[in-house]
Amino acid sequence: DFATPRAILTGHDYEITCAAICAELGLVISGSKEGPCLIHSMNGDLLRTLEGPETLEGPENCLRPKLIQASREGHCVIYYENGLFCVFSVNGRLQATMETDDKIK
Numbered sequence: 001d002f003a004t005p006r007a008i009l010t011g012h013d014y015e016i017t018c019a020a021i022c023a024e025l026g027l028v029i030s031g032s033k034e035g036p037c038l039i040h041s042m043n044g045d046l047l048r049t050l051e052g053p054e055t056l057e058g059p060e061n062c063l064r065p066k067l068i069q070a071s072r073e074g075h076c077v078i079y080y081e082n083g084l085f086c087v088f089s090v091n092g093r094l095q096a097t098m099e100t101d102d103k104i105k
Contacts, residue, residue, distance in 0.1 A: 007044030022070040025090065029076055031065030037078055039092070048092035050076065052084070067104065079104050 012032040019030040027047070031037040037050040052063040067079040074090035083104075087096040 020068040024072040
């Protein structure tokens with residue numbers, strides 16, 4: 001038997017650096033090297049784009065996601081390379097940010 005993918009998720013222009021699956025909500029959240037994080041349904045439909053804070057726009061401050069975690073309550077926490085944590089709702093709304101100088105792994 002050959003395994004076949006359940007869905008093919010599209011939308012990123014660069015390599016995927018992190019991803020999380022929230023089976024309770026049927027969502028896949030992924031982040032790419034030079035782009036935003038995307039929320040897809042388990043069927044492969046692109047639902048939302050998660051944009052970081054507007055104060056960090058520009059190529060020198062490009063937000064590069066390193067870690068993503070989703071909760072069954074519909075919150076998504078993203079940690080970016082520059083030490084920024086962002087909390088988003090499942091609807092794509094930025095709810096909170098926090099900067100840290102600590103190395104997070």
